[in-house]
Amino acid sequence: MTPLDLDALDLSALLCSRVCHDVISPVGAIVNGLEVLEDESDTAMREFALELIAKSARQASARLQFARIAFGAAGSAGASIDVADAEKVSRGMFVDDKTQLAWSAPQALFPKNKVKLLLNLVMIAQSAIPRGGLIDVNVQGDGEAPTLTLKSKGSHARIPAHVESLIAGTPETGSVDAHGILPFYAGLVARAAAMDVRFSIEGDTVTITATPTAAAIPTAPPADAGPEADRPSDSEPPETALA
Template sequence: MTALNLDALDLSALLCSRVCHDVISPVGAIVNGLEVLEDDSDESMREFALDLIRKSAKTASARLQFARIAFGAAGSAGSSIDLADAEKVSRGMFADEKTQLTWSAPQALFPKNKVKLLLNLVMIATGAIPRGGLLDVVVAGTAEEATMTIKAKGSYARIPPHVEELIAGRSETGTVDAHGILAFYAGLVARAAGMRVSLSIEGDTVTVHAEPGAAPAAATEEGPGDTGLA
């Protein structure tokens, strides 16, 4: 394994690419719906187009709100984020028939990097159940000594390839693409937050767990939370 180091420009570019990947589909659907409204006078088709636009706009908004906290500055100069906001954007992100989300966390302000870590681990856990299923998020303890456990249960559950190595900041090739940037970024945030992340699988359930333990990365003075993707 090779230690993976990205400069600020490459990290920003890959995170931007990931965000664009997540929103391009619903935005494209909005464009298609508008084209139908412009070109088709059939009332049923116009209603279909309006419904498509409504649903796609809601999806795009939910994904952007999630990314704003998970990758950006969350529109705040403060050092803390309310866990209730993290729950709200997570429910918006996974409000569909494919994945059910349960959430148990204290009503409290948590350090920004710990909330970012939580959201990124939720995304990683979602990738462990490609056909959907149940996502159970539990945050316990105080803001200073928090533990986070996300259990992803579903058909064909598996730990996504290379995720553990990328979280640890390592790569077989010494590179990372837009698909793997979430895991690498989660590792950066975990080290900045003083958290240790582990993954395990038992049957159809993948467990992602984070607990205090890892020392903050000495090389990151401002921390990965200040990427500029607000």
């Protein structure tokens, strides 16, 4: 199937729709809480409204901080991101949620697109356990060739519908909407980061694995090649050798 070439304007619009969908609920709750404060004199109701406002404000802030890295630039072009920052914004997303997060990763700077891929996979992992449970994130290797493994364990765990074709960039319908933009975007980021994403399920556990594509794995010169291996060949033009 031919990969879908989504127009840049449509991609931007769908991503904006996704971010708005994520923050509109807590922002709406803040507005409701403020209305209660304006209209109610009952002490208990006012305390409830203040708690609602505080909780919703934390949720909105956490979701925006997450989206800033997962979907946004989060730095200049070609920048690296500390994996610890990815952990921080991910934990913020699950503070008051029915899903628990376990995280094991090196505290190091990784290329931006690899961190963005990790965060998008965290959201996909959450959708694999609609009734909640545990998401276990494990990052191994260095930033150039990491292995990302996410395990979602919970009741009624399943590989989200159409997620594999969306990540591959070949949606079955030939188009993508706001509901499918996250895995579709994750696929774009994965290809930009030269990473291959795979899904599997066993019992109540869905496993998502992202590994470097074959072309992205650096190859070392033969052990016995010696210093000559680093020199340009006689047939290589001087300009190429200097480059």
